[in-house]
Amino acid sequence: MRIIRYIEDSHVVLAAMTDDRTIYPLPFADLMDVVREAKKNQLSVFCYIQTIISGKQGVKKELAELHLLVPIVAPEVWASGVTYEKSRDARNYETSEKIDGQETCYDRVYHAERPEIFLKSTAARTVGPNDPVYLRSDSNWQIPEPELGLVITGEGEIVGYTIGNDMSCRDIEGENPLYLPQAKIWKHSCAIGPAIRLAETVEDPYNLQIICRIYRNDQLVVEESANTRQLKRRYDELVSFLLRDNKVFDGTVLLTGTCIVPPNQFTLEDGDRIEIEVPEIGVLSNPVKSPVKQTIANK
Known part of the structure; x- marks a missing residue:
C-alpha cells in the first residue's frame, strides 16, 4: 500500500x-x-x-x-553520505585532496562506526513529482543522487519508504569537503515522491531496485540501476545516529545514500529530465531548470 x-x-x-x-x-x-x-x-x-x-x-x-504533491511535507530532510562503495569511489574521484596510496576522508567514513549524516533540506526547499529541480548557478558539475528515503517518526520508527533526489555539486564538494552544505543545499535542490510505501508492506527493504534515467532533448542519455542490498549500513543504524542528542520531528525523511553516480564527464543541463524509479514505490520525475532562466521567467 x-x-x-x-x-x-x-x-x-x-x-x-x-x-x-x-x-x-x-x-x-x-x-x-x-x-x-x-x-x-x-x-x-x-x-x-x-x-x-x-x-x-x-x-x-x-x-x-x-x-x-510531495507525499509528505517533511519538516526536515536529512541525508546519509558514503553509504555505498560507488559513492565512496565517486567522492574520491572528484576530490582535489586525494593523495595516491593514502586514505581520504571518504575512505575513512566508509569504514568508520559513525556514518556521515547531514541536513539536506527543509519543507520550503523540497519539491515533489513533476516540479522542477534547480541547478546551482556557481557550479559546473551537477548530478542527481537517487536515494531511498526513510519516513520516520520523532522516536525513529520507520513508517514508510519514499524516493529522494539529493541534487549535488560534485565540483564544489570536490574542491573542499567543508563546502558540503553549499554543494548540497539550495532552493529546489531536493525532490521526494511520488508516494510513500508503508514499511509493513515491503517484504525486504534491502532488496529494492533503484533505477535512474536522465533525458536530454527527449533522448535517454543516462540509465543506471543498483540495489539497496549494496548498502553498507542498516537503516536502523542510520536512524539511531540521526536521533543522538537531536530533536527529530514526526514526518522527517532520512535519505540513505546513493548507489548510482552518472559518468564522471556528465553534468546536468537546463531542460534535462530526471526519472528515479523504485518499482515498489513509483517513478519520481522532475525537469531540470537553470536558476538564471527561472529568475527571468518569474519577472
Missing part, C-alpha cells in the same frame, strides 16, 4: 493506493495523523487504513491523471 497527496478542486487530498492501483481518499491531512490514530486504536498503519477504506469506492482516476 502506498500513500500519496494530490490537488483536487484546490484542495489537498491524502489518499491510499492499493496494489491494484485503486485510490482511496483518507479523512486526514497528513500521514503522521494516520500513524497517530493507528496507534491510539492499537493497529498497524496498514490495518487501520484497511478499516477506513473497507466497503468504500475508490477514485475513478488513474495516478497519471492526478496533480501529485
Whole structure:
C-alpha cells in the first residue's frame, strides 16, 4: 500500500493506493495523523487504513491523471553520505585532496562506526513529482543522487519508504569537503515522491531496485540501476545516529545514500529530465531548470 497527496478542486487530498492501483481518499491531512490514530486504536498503519477504506469506492482516476504533491511535507530532510562503495569511489574521484596510496576522508567514513549524516533540506526547499529541480548557478558539475528515503517518526520508527533526489555539486564538494552544505543545499535542490510505501508492506527493504534515467532533448542519455542490498549500513543504524542528542520531528525523511553516480564527464543541463524509479514505490520525475532562466521567467 502506498500513500500519496494530490490537488483536487484546490484542495489537498491524502489518499491510499492499493496494489491494484485503486485510490482511496483518507479523512486526514497528513500521514503522521494516520500513524497517530493507528496507534491510539492499537493497529498497524496498514490495518487501520484497511478499516477506513473497507466497503468504500475508490477514485475513478488513474495516478497519471492526478496533480501529485510531495507525499509528505517533511519538516526536515536529512541525508546519509558514503553509504555505498560507488559513492565512496565517486567522492574520491572528484576530490582535489586525494593523495595516491593514502586514505581520504571518504575512505575513512566508509569504514568508520559513525556514518556521515547531514541536513539536506527543509519543507520550503523540497519539491515533489513533476516540479522542477534547480541547478546551482556557481557550479559546473551537477548530478542527481537517487536515494531511498526513510519516513520516520520523532522516536525513529520507520513508517514508510519514499524516493529522494539529493541534487549535488560534485565540483564544489570536490574542491573542499567543508563546502558540503553549499554543494548540497539550495532552493529546489531536493525532490521526494511520488508516494510513500508503508514499511509493513515491503517484504525486504534491502532488496529494492533503484533505477535512474536522465533525458536530454527527449533522448535517454543516462540509465543506471543498483540495489539497496549494496548498502553498507542498516537503516536502523542510520536512524539511531540521526536521533543522538537531536530533536527529530514526526514526518522527517532520512535519505540513505546513493548507489548510482552518472559518468564522471556528465553534468546536468537546463531542460534535462530526471526519472528515479523504485518499482515498489513509483517513478519520481522532475525537469531540470537553470536558476538564471527561472529568475527571468518569474519577472
